[in-house]
Amino acid sequence: MPNFFPRWTNWLPIKILIGLGCMGTIAVAVLFWVFTPEYSRAGYQPQQPIPFEHTIHAGQLGMDCRYCHTFVEDSAHSNVPNAQVCWNCHSTGKVLSDSPKLEPLRQAMDVNYEGYTGEPIQWVQIHQTPDYAYFNHSVHVNRGVSCVECHGKVNEMEVVFHAKGQSMSFCLECHREPEKALRPLDQVTNLDWKPEDLDRQAFYAYLTGLSKGHGAEAPDYSEEMAEDGPLTQKEIGTKLKEAWSVRPPEDCTTCHR
Numbered sequence: 065m066p067n068f069f070p071r072w073t074n075w076l077p078i079k080i081l082i083g084l085g086c087m088g089t090i091a092v093a094v095l096f097w098v099f100t101p102e103y104s105r106a107g108y109q110p111q112q113p114i115p116f117e118h119t120i121h122a123g124q125l126g127m128d129c130r131y132c133h134t135f136v137e138d139s140a141h142s143n144v145p146n147a148q149v150c151w152n153c154h155s156t157g158k159v160l161s162d163s164p165k166l167e168p169l170r171q172a173m174d175v176n177y178e179g180y181t182g183e184p185i186q187w188v189q190i191h192q193t194p195d196y197a198y199f200n201h202s203v204h205v206n207r208g209v210s211c212v213e214c215h216g217k218v219n220e221m222e223v224v225f226h227a228k229g230q231s232m233s234f235c236l237e238c239h240r241e242p243e244k245a246l247r248p249l250d251q252v253t254n255l256d257w258k259p260e261d262l263d264r265q266a267f268y269a270y271l272t273g274l275s276k277g278h279g280a281e282a283p284d285y286s287e288e289m290a291e292d293g294p295l296t297q298k299e300i301g302t303k304l305k306e307a308w309s310v311r312p313p314e315d316c317t318t319c320h321r
């Protein structure tokens with residue numbers, strides 16, 4: 065009997081098996097990648113064109129975050145400052161204007177500088193949500209969620225790094241229990257804020273003001289005001305959640321549009 069099939073076909077079933085095996089492995093790997101909560105950007109700390117220190121500016125000098133991150137309250141996107149903002153203090157003849165570290169600033173701003181290019185400083189972006197997820201700064205900042213919840217203690221960072229993994233489970237954990245994070249609006253950029261520092265009477269006066277602002281009848285807080293002992297995050301968060309009617313979304317389409 066002549067060999068009906070060419071010789072290589074003897075190997076065909078094995079090849080198919082191996083092929084299927086490989087595809088299976090790849091499929092499993094992809095599933096793992098998609099469903100593991102591990103988050104690869106945490107810890108990311110790129111080299112920046114100027115070794116800008118938040119410890120000096122936001123720490124020692126006590127500058128408010130919004131002096132430089134000007135859009136954070138008003139827009140979905142937060143911004144890094146343009147060179148003009150640095151130039152306010154570091155222009156020729158002012159603070160450390162000859163520092164070699166500020167070379168890229170002089171290139172961007174100083175028309176009399178031989179290396180002048182007018183090119184903006186090329187800061188490397190650290191925090192980044194993937195395109196398929198929607199994030200909005202202002203809705204958080206205007207609901208008493210501090211920068212520190214999502215970025216860590218930037219005021220103590222010599223070089224900013226990705227302190228917290230901003231995975232989906234990270235977002236959802238807070239959306240389920242926002243009372244663990246809410247604080248009065250005037251403390252959102254105070255990264256050292258502690259709940260027990262807040263004065264009880266002042267806090268309930270603030271809450272009364274909030275309800276009045278909505279044109280609503282202010283709840284009677286006299287019982288809470290009469291209590292003594294320091295305020296806790298739980299008490300502050302729960303009351304703010306009520307006063308602002310905070311209901312963070314958990315449905316897929318709010319974050320994946």
Ligand code: HEC
Binds near residue numbers: 112127129215
């Ligand atoms: C004097 C200006 C200035 C002030 C004040 C300032 N920042 Fe920044 N910030 C910068 C610059 C410039 C960068 C980009 C370079 C870098 O990452 O170090 C930056 C970067 C960042 C980043 C990383 C951005 C990214 O790419 O993901 C975060 C987060 C941040 N700042 C938070 C804060 C917080 C919170 C405060 C207030 C406590 C603050 N900053 C105050 C200038 C400032």
Ligand code: HEC
Binds near residue numbers: 166
């Ligand atoms: C409100 C004024 C002010 C602004 C705005 C400001 N700085 Fe500064 N900066 C200072 C002061 C003050 C120091 C510290 C001087 C010292 O240590 O004696 C400093 C120090 C520095 C240093 C350290 C320089 C060295 O040689 O050690 C760098 C780098 C720097 N700033 C970069 C920036 C950049 C980049 C921006 C813009 C994003 C900026 N600064 C905005 C006031 C400012």
Ligand code: HEC
Binds near residue numbers: 192209213214
């Ligand atoms: C609820 C979480 C959360 C809070 C609160 C928050 N951020 Fe962010 N921030 C993020 C996420 C997520 C990104 C990445 C966004 C993106 O890819 O557009 C980001 C990005 C940034 C960037 C980088 C923007 C860029 O394009 O380079 C800066 C600067 C920043 N945040 C500053 C702040 C400051 C200042 C505050 C407080 C006033 C703050 N953030 C509060 C989650 C948060």
Ligand code: HEC
Binds near residue numbers: 207214235236
């Ligand atoms: C520490 C708490 C906290 C974290 C972390 C957090 N959120 Fe929120 N989120 C809130 C609160 C509070 C609101 C406001 C809800 C309200 O006003 O009812 C909100 C609202 C939102 C909204 C609704 C905005 C709108 O336009 O309706 C979106 C979308 C959202 N968050 C996305 C995210 C994403 C994406 C992340 C993770 C990168 C995240 N959030 C992390 C607390 C948080």
Ligand code: HEC
Binds near residue numbers: 099100239315318
């Ligand atoms: C509060 C906002 C938010 C909600 C609600 C949300 N997601 Fe996400 N999701 C995110 C963010 C942010 C990422 C990106 C995380 C990252 O960078 O790794 C993400 C990533 C994903 C991914 C990619 C894999 C991963 O886990 O990183 C899938 C799949 C996904 N979401 C599906 C869903 C489904 C299904 C729902 C509804 C049950 C949902 N998401 C609800 C914010 C949200």
